[in-house]
Amino acid sequence: MIASLLSPALLLAGLSATPSTPDPALPFTTWKLKNGLQVILHEDHRVPMVAVDVWVHVGSGDEVPGKSGFAHLFEHMMFQGSEHVKEDQHFAVLREVGASMINGTTNFDRTNYFEVVPANQLEAALWLESDRLGFLLSHVNQESLKNQRDVVRNERRQRVDNVPYGSSRMAQFAALYPEGHPFRYQVIGKHEDIEGAVLDDVKAFFRTWYAPANVTLALAGDVDEATARALVDKWFGALLSPPRPVKRPFPVVALQKNERLEIKDRFAKLARLQWTWHGAAQYSPDDPDLGVVGDALGADGWGRLYRRLVVDEQLAQAVYAGPSGMNATGQFSIAVTLKPGSDPARVEQIVRDEVVRLLAEGPSADEVRRSIVDTETNILFSLDDLLGRAERLQEMNHYTGDAGGLPAYLARVRACTPPSAQAAARRWLAKPRVLVVTVPESAPATAPTSAPKGGAQ
Amino acid sequence: MIAPVAAVLSLALQAHAGEVGAPTVRGPAVDRTRQPAAGPERDLALPPIRQFTVRGIKGYLVERPGLPIVQLELSWNLGGATDPAGKEGLASLCVDWLGEGTKRLDKTAFENKKADLGARIGIGAGAETTGLSLAVVTSRLEPALGLVAELLIEPGLRPADLERLRGQAKASVVQARGNADGAGARAWSAAFWGRAHPYGHVVEEKSLDAISAADCASVVKRLAPEGAELVVVGDVTVEQLTPLLEKSLASWKGKAPARAKVGPPRGLKGTVFFVDIPGAEQSKVIVGHGGPARAAPDYAATMVMSQVFGQGLSSRLVQNLRERNGYTYGANGGFAYRRSGSAFMVQSSIRTDATGKALAEIKHELTGMSTTPPTSDELRRERDGGLRALPARFATNAALARSVGELLSFGLPLDTWQRFPAELRAVDDKAAAAAVKAHLQPTQKVVVAGDRAKVLPELEALAKDGSFGREGLVLLDADGRAIK
Numbered sequence: 001m002i003a004s005l006l007s008p009a010l011l012l013a014g015l016s017a018t019p020s021t022p023d024p025a026l027p028f029t030t031w032k033l034k035n036g037l038q039v040i041l042h043e044d045h046r047v048p049m050v051a052v053d054v055w056v057h058v059g060s061g062d063e064v065p066g067k068s069g070f071a072h073l074f075e076h077m078m079f080q081g082s083e084h085v086k087e088d089q090h091f092a093v094l095r096e097v098g099a100s101m102i103n104g105t106t107n108f109d110r111t112n113y114f115e116v117v118p119a120n121q122l123e124a125a126l127w128l129e130s131d132r133l134g135f136l137l138s139h140v141n142q143e144s145l146k147n148q149r150d151v152v153r154n155e156r157r158q159r160v161d162n163v164p165y166g167s168s169r170m171a172q173f174a175a176l177y178p179e180g181h182p183f184r185y186q187v188i189g190k191h192e193d194i195e196g197a198v199l200d201d202v203k204a205f206f207r208t209w210y211a212p213a214n215v216t217l218a219l220a221g222d223v224d225e226a227t228a229r230a231l232v233d234k235w236f237g238a239l240l241s242p243p244r245p246v247k248r249p250f251p252v253v254a255l256q257k258n259e260r261l262e263i264k265d266r267f268a269k270l271a272r273l274q275w276t277w278h279g280a281a282q283y284s285p286d287d288p289d290l291g292v293v294g295d296a297l298g299a300d301g302w303g304r305l306y307r308r309l310v311v312d313e314q315l316a317q318a319v320y321a322g323p324s325g326m327n328a329t330g331q332f333s334i335a336v337t338l339k340p341g342s343d344p345a346r347v348e349q350i351v352r353d354e355v356v357r358l359l360a361e362g363p364s365a366d367e368v369r370r371s372i373v374d375t376e377t378n379i380l381f382s383l384d385d386l387l388g389r390a391e392r393l394q395e396m397n398h399y400t401g402d403a404g405g406l407p408a409y410l411a412r413v414r415a416c417t418p419p420s421a422q423a424a425a426r427r428w429l430a431k432p433r434v435l436v437v438t439v440p441e442s443a444p445a446t447a448p449t450s451a452p453k454g455g456a457q
Numbered sequence: 458m459i460a461p462v463a464a465v466l467s468l469a470l471q472a473h474a475g476e477v478g479a480p481t482v483r484g485p486a487v488d489r490t491r492q493p494a495a496g497p498e499r500d501l502a503l504p505p506i507r508q509f510t511v512r513g514i515k516g517y518l519v520e521r522p523g524l525p526i527v528q529l530e531l532s533w534n535l536g537g538a539t540d541p542a543g544k545e546g547l548a549s550l551c552v553d554w555l556g557e558g559t560k561r562l563d564k565t566a567f568e569n570k571k572a573d574l575g576a577r578i579g580i581g582a583g584a585e586t587t588g589l590s591l592a593v594v595t596s597r598l599e600p601a602l603g604l605v606a607e608l609l610i611e612p613g614l615r616p617a618d619l620e621r622l623r624g625q626a627k628a629s630v631v632q633a634r635g636n637a638d639g640a641g642a643r644a645w646s647a648a649f650w651g652r653a654h655p656y657g658h659v660v661e662e663k664s665l666d667a668i669s670a671a672d673c674a675s676v677v678k679r680l681a682p683e684g685a686e687l688v689v690v691g692d693v694t695v696e697q698l699t700p701l702l703e704k705s706l707a708s709w710k711g712k713a714p715a716r717a718k719v720g721p722p723r724g725l726k727g728t729v730f731f732v733d734i735p736g737a738e739q740s741k742v743i744v745g746h747g748g749p750a751r752a753a754p755d756y757a758a759t760m761v762m763s764q765v766f767g768q769g770l771s772s773r774l775v776q777n778l779r780e781r782n783g784y785t786y787g788a789n790g791g792f793a794y795r796r797s798g799s800a801f802m803v804q805s806s807i808r809t810d811a812t813g814k815a816l817a818e819i820k821h822e823l824t825g826m827s828t829t830p831p832t833s834d835e836l837r838r839e840r841d842g843g844l845r846a847l848p849a850r851f852a853t854n855a856a857l858a859r860s861v862g863e864l865l866s867f868g869l870p871l872d873t874w875q876r877f878p879a880e881l882r883a884v885d886d887k888a889a890a891a892a893v894k895a896h897l898q899p900t901q902k903v904v905v906a907g908d909r910a911k912v913l914p915e916l917e918a919l920a921k922d923g924s925f926g927r928e929g930l931v932l933l934d935a936d937g938r939a940i941k
Contacts, residue, residue, distance in 0.1 A: 021575070021594050024524060046523060047852040048499050079770075084489040088780055091770040093492060096838040098845020116852075118845050120496030127493050135489070150783025154739070158786045158806050162738045164636055234487055266736045269635035270628055301568030311564055314621050317628045339628045370572040377575035377594055380526050385853040440635070 021376040023407050024383050028393055029225055030403055033233065035241040036213025040393050040403050041228050042220040044386065048119040050221035051101075053390035054129055055398060057216070058209035059109040060187040061250050061326070065180050066196070069152065069189015072106035073197055074205050076148040078113060079104065083135035087144060090128055097121040101387050106187050109250075109327035110398055116387055119222040123231055129217070130235035133210060140202050149194055156188045164268035168438040171263050172276055175434040176331070181251055183326070212241035216397055220390040250328045254278060255432035264441045270317055271338040272438040273347055279332035279428055282325020283399040288375075288413045289424035290332055294322025295371035296363035296421070297334060297354060302370060304354050305334065313350070315342040327399065332428055344437065355429060362422025375413050379406070501847050501878055506861060506871055507695050511702040512709055513683030517865070518698065519690045519857050527691030528592040528854055529605075530862060533680055534716045536585040538655035544667050546626060546660035548582040551673035553622050555680065556580040558613035559604075567604075567613070576601040578608070584656055585717070585796050586866065587680060595692045599701055606705035612677060619670055627662045634935035637806065640732045641741030641906035647937020648730040648904050649745065649800060651723035656795055659937050681711025688861045690854045716868075719797035722747055725939065728902060728926035729916050732933050733909040739785075739806040740907030744819050744925070746898045748792045748799035751867040757880040758892035763791040764839040765831040765889070766822065766897075767803060771838060773822050774803065782818065784811040792896075796867060801897065809908055813915030816903065820924050826897055830890035840884050847878060900926035906935075 028042045060071040081087040094102050094115050104113040117125045160166035170186065177184040185193070217236070219228055255278065280286035297305050298321025309316035320335040334355070336347055363371075382388045397403035509516040514531070540547040556578070558567040571578055577592040578601070589609070593601040633639030643659050650657025689698060749759060767774040767790020778788045788805035803823075807815040831839075850860045851874075864873050903925050905916060920930035932940040 021596070022525065044523075047848055048502075049848055049852055088771070088776065092838055095769055095771055096842040096845075097495065098842050098847075098849075100846050100849040116849065118495075118498075118848065120498060121845065123493035124495065127489065131489060147780060147783050151779055151786055154779075154783070154806075154808055155786040157738045157808065162637060162806065164632065238486065267636040267734075269631045299572065302565070302572050307565060310625075311621065314624060317625055317632075339624055340631055366569070366573075370569070373575040374572065377577075380524060380594060381592065383524055384526070384855060 021373070021380065023410055024380055026383065026389060026392065026404075026406055028403055030397075031229070033212070033237050035237070035239055036211070036244060037236050037239070037241070038216040038397075039228070039232055040216060040218040040390075040397060041223070041225060042218070042389050042393060043222075043224065044220065044389070045222045047386075048222045049116055049386060050119050050122045050125075050219055050223050051114065051116045051386035051390040052122070052125045052129060053112060053114040053218040053220070053387060053394055054133075055216045055218070055394045056111045056113075056210060057109075057214050057247070057398060058111055058245075059107045060189070061108040061182045062209065062247065063182050063189075066193060067201065068182075068185035068193040069156075069187070070193070070197055070201060070205065071111060072187050072189065073148060073152050073194055074202060075104045075106045075111050075113075076152055077140060077145065077202055078132050078136065080144045080148065081139050082132040083138040084131050085128060085139075087139075090132070093124065093128060097124045099125070107326070108183060108187060112391075112394070114387060114390070116221075116385075122219075122223055123235075126231055126235040130239065133212065133215065133236070134239040136206055136210070137203055140199060142199055145197070145199055145202060149197060152188075152194050153191055156191065156194070160186075160188060162267065164265060165272060165438055166267075167265060168263045168268075168272065168274065168436050171261050172274060172434055172436045175259050175261060175436070176255070176276060176278065177253060181253060183250070183329075207242075208245050211243070211245060212236065212239045213244035216394060218390040218394050220386045220393070250326075252329060255434065258432045258435070260435045260437065262437045262439055265438050266441045268438050269440050270340065271342070271344060271440060272335060273338070273344060273351070274333060274335040274436045274438075275351065275433050276331050276333045276436070277428055277431055277433040279323045279330035280325065280424070281328050281330050283405075283409065284325070285412075286424040286427060287323060287325055287330070288409075289416050289421045290323040290428060291375065291413070292363060292368050292371040292416045292421040293358065293425045293429070294332070295374060296367040297321035297358065299371070299374070304358070305336065305351060308350055308354065309336055309347060315339060315347050315350075325399075348435075359422070359425055359430060362418040362425070365418055368416055368418055368421060372414055372416060376410065379410070498845070503851060503874055504857070509695050509699055511687075511699055512706050513712075514685045514687050514702075514706075516687045516689065516695075516699075516702075517861055517871075518688075518693070518695050519861065520692075520694055521690055521854055521857065522692050524854075525595040525692050526592070526854065527595050527598055527689065527693045528590065528858055530688045530858055531589045531685055532687075532862070532865070533587045533685050534585070534714045535587045535676070535679055536582050537658050538584050538719060539717050540658055542653065543664060544672065545658040545664040547668050547672060548587065548676060549660075550619075550622060550626055550665060550668055551676035552580055552582040552587050552680070553626075554614060554619045554673055555608065555612050555677050557618040557622070558615065559607045560611040560613055561607065563613060563615065564618055567608075570604060574601050574604065576604065578605060580608075598693065602701050602705045606709070609680065610706070610709050614670075614674065614677065616670055619673065623665055623668070626660070626665050630660055630662060630665070635734075637734045637737045637739060637741035637906040640734055640935040641743055641904055643935055644730055644732045644906060644933045644937050645743045645802075645904045647725060647933065648727065648931075649722055649724045649902055651725065652937055654723045655717065655719045657722070657724070661936055678711070679714050681713050682706065682709050683711060684713035684715070686865050688858050688865065690857045690861070716796065719795070721798065722800075724902065725931060726928055727931035728900070728923075728928040729920040729930045730902065730904045730933050731909070731913060731916055731930065732904075732906040732935055734906050735908060737906070737908040738809055740809055740812040740905050740912055741804075742807050742812065742816065742819075743802055743804050743904040744816070744823075744901050745800055745802040746901050748801040749896055750798055751794040751796075752869060755888065755892050755895065757877070758884045758888040759792065759896055761836065761839050761843065761881070761884045762826070762831050762889045762892045763801075764843070765835045766790050766826055773825065774819070777818050777822055778805060778807075778815055782811070782814070784808055784815040784818070794867065809911050812905065812907060812912045813919065816915075816919060817924075823897065823901070826893045830893050831886065833886060836884065836886060836889060840881060844878055844881050850874075902926070
C-alpha cells in the first residue's frame with residue numbers, strides 16, 4: 001500500500017481557499033398555447049443556431065403488459081414521415097437545412113426529439129416537428145412499421161443480446177420489477193412484444209399520449225421572443241388537443257429479501273458483481289444525498305471502493321456506484337468488474353464491509369465536498385452547447401415542475417452534509433437488494449503469460 | 458411488500474383517445490405542403506485563433522466568454538505507432554502511468570486533489586499523439602494548472618502504479634477478444650494495416666508484459682515542452698493565461714518528439730477475414746480499403762461523396778441496410794483519416810442470419826457509387842446542408858477545440874476553415890464523380906466477427922465468387938493472427 005505523502009490536515013488547509021462555483025445563468029421565458037402545448041425559450045445570440053427540443057411526457061413506464069418496448073418503437077415511427085413529410089424525409093430535410101445533433105430518445109418517463117438548426121432555418125424544424133405531432137396517423141403504414149420493428153430488434157441485439165453484461169442487466173430489472181410492472185423489460189422491451197406491435201397500437205398510443213397538451217417544446221439559441229411566439233403559434237397553434245392524459249403513477253415495488261442471481265455471459269470475459277437497490281426518484285429530496293453516497297463509494301479515482309478494489313487490492317478493473325432516478329422511482333447500484341482470477345467472494349466481502357461502514361459512519365466532509373464540486377462542474381460543462389441548455393430546462397420542468405429549478409436544485413446539492421448523506425443511505429441501502437453475478441461462460445483465453453520481463457520491481 | 462401491480466396497471470391506456478377521423482386542426486390553415494423558406498443566410502463567422510508561445514509550446518487560443526469554464530488540450534507527436542515490435546501498448550501504458558500522480562502526491566492524494574478542484578485531467582496516448590487535457594471552472598484554473606505542471610515536471614512514476622495499470626490493460630485485452638465489436642476491430646488492424654505496421658499494432662498480454670519501467674521512463678521523458686502543441690478554448694484570454702503557464706511551467710525543459718513517418722498499409726494477404734465469436738447474434742462487419750490523405754486537394758468532394766454513400770440516415774448505405782432491409786440498427790461508411798493516408802471503412806453490426814445478404818448489399822451500394830454517382834438531390838442535401846451546418850463546428854468550447862485540433866493534427870494551415878466554405882460550395886456533380894473514381898476502389902477487404910456455424914458458409918461462398926476480391930478467405934484469431 002502507498003503511504004500518503006501529505007497529511008490530511010495539510011490537505012484540508014489547502015482547501016479552505018477553494019472558491020465556490022457561481023450559479024450558471026440560464027434565463028428563460030415560458031408560455032402555453034391555447035391547446036396546452038408548453039413552450040420554453042432560452043435566448044443566446046452568440047452563434048446563429050437554435051436547438052429545437054421536444055419533450056413528450058410519456059415513456060416506457062406508461063406501457064401496458066404485453067406491449068413492452070412500444071414507447072421506444074413509437075419514437076422510431078415519429079421519424080418515418082407524416083402527412084406532409086414523405087417517408088424517410090424527416091432526416092433528409094434536416095440534413096439539407098444544416099441541422100446537427102438530430103435524434104430522439106426514449107426513457108422510462110419521457111420521450112424527446114431534437115435537432116440544432118441554423119437560426120434562419122428554425123421554421124423548417126418547426127414545420128417538421130408540428131407535422132409529426134399533428135399529422136402522423138394519416139401517414140403511418142404497415143410497411144414502415146414492419147421495417148422499424150426489425151430495426152428496433154436489431155437495436156436490442158446491439159445494446160443487449162450481443163454485448164457483454166446485456167443479459168445481466170435484463171436479469172437485474174426482472175428481479176427488481178415483477179411481471180406486469182412497466183419497467184421489467186427495460187425501455188427496449190421483449191423481442192416478441194416488439195414483433196407483436198401493430199398499426200392500431202401506434203394509433204392508440206399517438207392519440208393518447210401525443211396530445212399537444214402533453215408536450216413541451218424548448219427553443220434555445222438565436223431567436224427573439226416575438227419571433228419565437230409568432231412561429232410557434234403559426235405551426236403549433238392550430239393543432240387540436242384532447243386534455244392532457246393522466247399519467248398513472250409507476251407502481252412502487254419493494255424487495256422482500258436479498259436476492260442473488262448468477263448469469264452466464266457468452267461475451268463478457270471479466271466477471272462482474274452488481275448490487276441494486278430500489279432508490280429515490282430523480283430530483284426527490286434524497287436524490288442529491290444518494291449522489292454523494294455513490295461518489296463516496298465509487299467515484300473514479302477517489303471513491304472508497306475504487307481505492308480498495310482497484311488501487312489497493314487490485315481485484316477490480318472498474319467500479320461504479322450511484323443512483324439513477326426514473327421520475328417516481330429509481331435505483332441505486334454498485335457494480336464491480338473483476339480482473340481475471342480475482343476472488344468474487346473477497347470482492348463481495350469488501351463491498352459489504354464498505355457499505356456497512358458507510359451506513360454506520362456516513363461519508364467524510366471531504367468526500368461530501370468533492371461530490372458537490374463534481375456535480376457543480378458537470379452542470380456547468382453540460383451547458384456548453386445549446387441542446388444541453390434546452391435539455392436542462394426540459395429536465396427541470398419535467399421532473400420538478402419548474403423549468404427554472406436549477407438554482408434550487410444546486411442549493412439542495414450544496415446543502416448535503418455527512419449526516420444527511422448517511423441518513424439517506426440508511427433509508428435506502430439498508431433494505432434488501434438484488435446481486436447479479438455475471439460469470440463468463442468460458443474461461444478467458446489468456447495467452448501464456450510469464451512474469452513481466454524486465455517489469456518494474 | 459410488493460405492491461398490487463396489476464391493479465394499478467389496469468387503468469385504461471386509451472382514456473383520452475380521439476375519435477377516428479376527428480379533425481386535428483382548427484382555425485386558419487397554414488400551408489404545410491411546402492417546406493417553409495429559409496431566412497437570409499449569414500456568412501460563417503469564425504472566432505479568431507490567437508497564437509502564443511510559452512516555454513517552446515506552440516499555443517492556440519480561442520476566447521469564448523459566457524460560461525466560466527475553460528479547456529486545454531496539450532499534445533505531442535508520440536503514440537502507439539512508434540511502439541517497438543514485441544512491446545505493443547508501450548506508449549499507452551507508459552502515458553497512463555504518468556497520469557497516476559506526482560513525486561509529492563501519490564495516486565490517492567493526486568486523485569483527491571483533482572476532485573477537490575473539480576479538475577478533469579486526462580492523459581492518454583492514441584496511435585499518433587499523446588494528449589493531456591484539462592477542463593476546469595475558470596476560477597480554479599490557476600491551481601489546476603499547477604497540478605498539471607507538477608504532473609509533467611515531477612511525475613510520481615511509482616512501480617506499483619505501473620503494475621496495476623499493466624494488469625488493467627491486460628484485462629482490457631481479455632475483454633476485447635470476447636465480443637464481435639472488440640474482436641472485429643483487432644482483426645481489421647491486422648488484416649488491413651498489418652500487425653507490424655505502425656497503425657496496425659495489436660496489443661496482447663505478452664507485449665504488455667515485455668514493457669519495463671525503464672522503457673516507460675524514456676517514453677515519459679519525451680513528453681517535453683519544446684514543440685508540443687496546446688489548444689485552449691473558453692473563458693480566458695492569452696493575457697490571462699500565459700503568465701499562469703510561465704509561472705507553473707518555469708522549470709520544464711526539453712524537446713518534444715517530431716512527427717513519425719508512416720508508410721502505406723501492409724495488411725494480410727486475403728479478401729475475406731473471419732473471427733469466430735460463438736453464439737454472436739450479430740456479426741460485426743468492416744469492409745474497406747486504403748484512402749487519400751486528409752490534406753488532399755479534393756478533400757471536400759471526397760467528404761461529400763462519402764456522406765452520400767454512408768453517413769447519416771439519408772445515406773444510400775443506411776437507407777438500404779436499415780430502412781429498406783432491416784438488417785441492422787445502424788451503419789456508416791467513410792474515410793478514417795490518419796496523419797498518413799486514411800482507410801475507407803464501412804462498418805455495421807448485422808443480424809447474424811442476414812450477414813451474407815448485407816454484405817451483398819454493401820457491395821451493391823459501393824458499385825452503385827460508380828454507376829450512379831451522387832445525384833443533384835444528394836449533392837444539395839450533403840453539400841448545401843454541410844455548408845449550413847458549418848457553424849456547429851465552432852459553436853461550443855468542445856467543438857472549437859476539436860476543429861482547431863484537427864488542423865494541428867493534420868498539419869493544415871490555420872486559415873483552412875476560412876477557405877473551406879468556398880471549397881465545399883465548389884463540389885459539383887463532376888467533382889463528386891471524380892472523387893468517387895479516384896478514391897473508391899473496385900476491391901475491398903472484408904472483416905467479419907460472428908458466429909462461425911451460421912456465417913462461415915456464406916463467407917466461403919463470397920470469397921469464391923470474388924465480388925470483393927480474389928485473394929480468398931482467411932480465418933483469424935481475435936489477435937489478428939491467421940489460424941492454420
